[in-house]
Amino acid sequence: MIGGSTDERILLHHIDDYRLLFDHNPLPMWVFDTESLRFLMVNSSALKLYGYSREEFLQMTIKDIRPGSELPGLLRMTSSMRDDLNYAGEWMHLKKDKTPIYVEIVSHLLPSSEESDRRLVVVHDITARKLAEQQLAEVERYAQSILNNIVEVVFSFNEKMEVIYMSPQCEAIVGFKPKDFYQDKYLWFNLVHPEDRAYFEKTLPKIKVSSEQFQIEYRIKTSAGEEKWLITRCTAQLDSLGKMVRIDGSANDITQRKKVEEKLRFANFSIERASEAFLWTRPDGRIIRVNRAACSMLGYSEKELLQLKLADLVQGYAEDAWQSHWGQLEALKSLEFETSVLTKKGQVQPVELHLNYFRFEHHSYSFTSIRQIAERKQAEAEKARLTEEMAKQNEHLRQFAYIVSHNLKAPVANILGLTSLYNRQDAADPVNALLMPKLERTIHLLDSTINDLNDILTVKSKAALELESVNLEQVFSDVKESVVGQLRKHSVKIAADFTSGATVLGVKGYIHSIFLNLMTNAIKYQSPGRNLEIHINTVFSNGFLCFQIQDNGLGIDLRKQGSKIFGLYRRFHPQIEGKGLGLYMIKTQAETMGGWVDVESEVEKGSTFKVFFQVPPKND
Amino acid sequence: MTKYRKVFLIDDDEIHNFLCESVIKTQEFADNVNSYLWAEEALNSLDSIVKEAPQEFPEIIFLDINMPGMDGWEFIEEYRKLPKELTEKCLLFVLSSAVDKNDITHARNLSEVNDFFSKPLTNDILNIISEQYPHS
Numbered sequence: 001m002i003g004g005s006t007d008e009r010i011l012l013h014h015i016d017d018y019r020l021l022f023d024h025n026p027l028p029m030w031v032f033d034t035e036s037l038r039f040l041m042v043n044s045s046a047l048k049l050y051g052y053s054r055e056e057f058l059q060m061t062i063k064d065i066r067p068g069s070e071l072p073g074l075l076r077m078t079s080s081m082r083d084d085l086n087y088a089g090e091w092m093h094l095k096k097d098k099t100p101i102y103v104e105i106v107s108h109l110l111p112s113s114e115e116s117d118r119r120l121v122v123v124h125d126i127t128a129r130k131l132a133e134q135q136l137a138e139v140e141r142y143a144q145s146i147l148n149n150i151v152e153v154v155f156s157f158n159e160k161m162e163v164i165y166m167s168p169q170c171e172a173i174v175g176f177k178p179k180d181f182y183q184d185k186y187l188w189f190n191l192v193h194p195e196d197r198a199y200f201e202k203t204l205p206k207i208k209v210s211s212e213q214f215q216i217e218y219r220i221k222t223s224a225g226e227e228k229w230l231i232t233r234c235t236a237q238l239d240s241l242g243k244m245v246r247i248d249g250s251a252n253d254i255t256q257r258k259k260v261e262e263k264l265r266f267a268n269f270s271i272e273r274a275s276e277a278f279l280w281t282r283p284d285g286r287i288i289r290v291n292r293a294a295c296s297m298l299g300y301s302e303k304e305l306l307q308l309k310l311a312d313l314v315q316g317y318a319e320d321a322w323q324s325h326w327g328q329l330e331a332l333k334s335l336e337f338e339t340s341v342l343t344k345k346g347q348v349q350p351v352e353l354h355l356n357y358f359r360f361e362h363h364s365y366s367f368t369s370i371r372q373i374a375e376r377k378q379a380e381a382e383k384a385r386l387t388e389e390m391a392k393q394n395e396h397l398r399q400f401a402y403i404v405s406h407n408l409k410a411p412v413a414n415i416l417g418l419t420s421l422y423n424r425q426d427a428a429d430p431v432n433a434l435l436m437p438k439l440e441r442t443i444h445l446l447d448s449t450i451n452d453l454n455d456i457l458t459v460k461s462k463a464a465l466e467l468e469s470v471n472l473e474q475v476f477s478d479v480k481e482s483v484v485g486q487l488r489k490h491s492v493k494i495a496a497d498f499t500s501g502a503t504v505l506g507v508k509g510y511i512h513s514i515f516l517n518l519m520t521n522a523i524k525y526q527s528p529g530r531n532l533e534i535h536i537n538t539v540f541s542n543g544f545l546c547f548q549i550q551d552n553g554l555g556i557d558l559r560k561q562g563s564k565i566f567g568l569y570r571r572f573h574p575q576i577e578g579k580g581l582g583l584y585m586i587k588t589q590a591e592t593m594g595g596w597v598d599v600e601s602e603v604e605k606g607s608t609f610k611v612f613f614q615v616p617p618k619n620d
Numbered sequence: 621m622t623k624y625r626k627v628f629l630i631d632d633d634e635i636h637n638f639l640c641e642s643v644i645k646t647q648e649f650a651d652n653v654n655s656y657l658w659a660e661e662a663l664n665s666l667d668s669i670v671k672e673a674p675q676e677f678p679e680i681i682f683l684d685i686n687m688p689g690m691d692g693w694e695f696i697e698e699y700r701k702l703p704k705e706l707t708e709k710c711l712l713f714v715l716s717s718a719v720d721k722n723d724i725t726h727a728r729n730l731s732e733v734n735d736f737f738s739k740p741l742t743n744d745i746l747n748i749i750s751e752q753y754p755h756s
Binding site: 409410413414416417418420421431438441442557 | 633635636638639642643646689717738739740741742
């Protein structure tokens, strides 16, 4: 075609131009024979993409750059009738090194020549896009799988708070299918428990204006009418103007957790509100938990108690004592004992401790309850006091029975005997004259016994006695005056000394009676061998004033009579007239005034009687 | 009525002793009556009799229970220690004004005590004794 016409030259120029267009095109291109499928031409972009040299490429057919899996499709395509311009679509090709690449193929039929048809193929490498699409699909599959497999229900609401997505878990949790929520856009809100609706409605506006995650716990009614606790975590999606466009979130069933929590709270509440003090200790005695009652009983704050050991609180509880106690507790599982605890202010409180051993998650503990027993102790003391008082009363009663049986019966028996001896036939019988004075004596004895009993009953029946300040010296001088005749008759020497104290708390009449009895006893039981001397003094002893009266009389053998001496109707000197009532009267009167009596005596030396009196308070 | 040779009275009540002596003498119940205000005194006397003149041991003892010093019960404790051949032949009666049932029961349960009588000592009591315990 060299040296042709101008048109021809122009044409030749054009051909060169197209050739350039083909060779330097950035898109990979080739021309192939539609019959043999052999490559006829290839540009440098194609060679670069597939990694072949031009010679290698032109040795191959279009089948050689494809994986076997693509060949049936390719053959179907090449054997079919195609448009001149054919969008063949996406294909997978192989590079020389067998790396697959994704391409989009467009082919165009070239003007027909002698033997066969040729097609120009333009290739778009879409490998990068294809891989990205595959990755995206993969991620979507994962996301879907996660959505389907998590226990939580996932949802989205639009700006009108209508449900736009609800994951299938909703059925397991609330008993409705996703489609129920798509049909009834507000179903979720209508499931909320009426009591929690206000809380729900209060929180919703806050969620709508924030991009923070919110967490709310509330109850709902399931389709079966069952009440469930849900936790919802959700976040609003806001547009650039801060307006909510969507709320995404999840909800989960926490009914079980709530139940356990409630049980725990219930137990805690009970422990804290209990009026009994509880504390928990470890084997070393360290306190690890206390309740409110324990704090208020012991006067410590919870923080302070947790720094202490049980041994620090229990009085007289040495460290080694605790160790042995723990050993016992481990063996017996439970220990109960009475002791005292020391409060922060240093008060001692009697308590009953009850230690319970238990193991929890591989550790040993003691759950200890502390019960105050001050009131019980007081009640026990009161009971003991009443019992003692009753025993005393019984003793008095027994002694009264004894008087009736013996000391009234004895003179009556004598009167009966004496009158039976009386000679009624002959009044002048000298026996009668002998009987009369004895009868008189016995009747007087009986009379004064009855009077004394009356006095004793009077003293005893006065339960609550008004005690007053009494001057002992004054009373003693009155008593001395009343027996002055007898004192003179026996030339009695009296020395009285009240310098140590004279004022006591008592009843003047009783003190008078006590002194009179002691004085007449001293006179009555004086020794015939010596002149009676009486020494009187007072002395303080343990907060009581002791009145002592010492004589040099007959004395009493205390080894024989000791226990009986102040008993009712005891006599120690049969030769001397006496009813044996005086000492009992003294004892009764002294005890009624809150004091007591005591005696020291030696036969043929004399006796010392001591009467203890209460004294008025110092500021009186 | 059987007449006894010797009777001991042990009672701190002087008037009662006088009464007993009078009744015993009037009834010619015994030749001799020894009265003691103290049980110790009576016991001393029995001791000397045991040592010096056992034939003088009393045939009857009237014993009071409630006495100062040694009481009736303590006396019986000591009396028990005296020679059996002498105490066996002696009649011991508790004579008391006690109406306490326990005292009466206790007295009757003691082998040394022959019987218990309530005061005062009367002709009837003496009759009962002479009928029930004929002179050996």
